[in-house]
């Protein structure tokens with residue numbers, strides 16, 4: 001078993017790379033590299049790419065985790081069904097091991113990818129909070145622009161065998177449970193899982209698996225700078241005619257302020273900010289499954305387009 005450090009990128013297939021790139025630009029990603037047959041999009045943090053689209057029929061292929069060391073790649077390569085440690089001949093380079101999860105999604109464990117210079121945050125200002133008055137003698141004047149995505153934060157999968165999938169990710173990659181949710185029969189039917197970096201605080205979840213008759217992508221979620229970016233990005237996507245799914249609201253489990261959209265091929269993508277941070281000492285939360293889709297404020301899940 002290894003302990004992955006974070007989710008790295010997601011990999012899709014789509015028949016029109018121009019259309020995907022145009023949407024992702026409006027969503028707040030920037031082209032990192034493009035070949036004849038693949039598109040690599042980055043955020044403003046230093047990751048080489050967060051989103052890959054290969055040319056072909058629309059599909060969600062899988063996603064990648066960062067390994068802490070090359071040694072961990074050798075350890076995970078011993079798992080049944082895993083590839084050997086291989087050099088990556090794609091933009092960003094590095095090394096990787098690939099293995100299928102129980103539903104056949106391609107999981108890539110990567111290490112040594114190129115880092116790029118961070119990009120500047122636009123529409124950044126010091127907010128005033130009640131008695132904390134950070135912004136004095138300065139004005140908020142925003143440029144109408146996408147919500148710049150910083151990094152990929154989590155992946156949500158619809159899975160056909162919840163127990164096997166939960167076990168797969170925890171036993172191989174060291175994910176730990178943040179919240180367990182129970183159905184009416186009192187059985188665990190959802191878990192929100194995070195990476196284990198010991199005392200270091202990490203996102204409330206990097207992977208949520210939802211039992212479903214059919215395997216597929218629930219959504220992938222990108223962190224943005226603040227709530228202001230969520231609202232500005234919402235207006236920007238709306239004005240450019242993109243299809244909205246759910247939001248704006250604040251989740252209960254994870255506490256993020258969220259906004260969900262569809263890409264041109266029907267895959268759901270999320271902007272989020274201001275999520276809870278947990279470390280290895282944080283106890284497991286327990287709640288009803290209804291809580292998982294409920295909100296503290298904003299649009300509730302009955303208004304969610306699927």
Ligand SMILES: [Fe+2]
Pocket residue numbers: 154156219221270
């Ligand atoms: Fe999410």
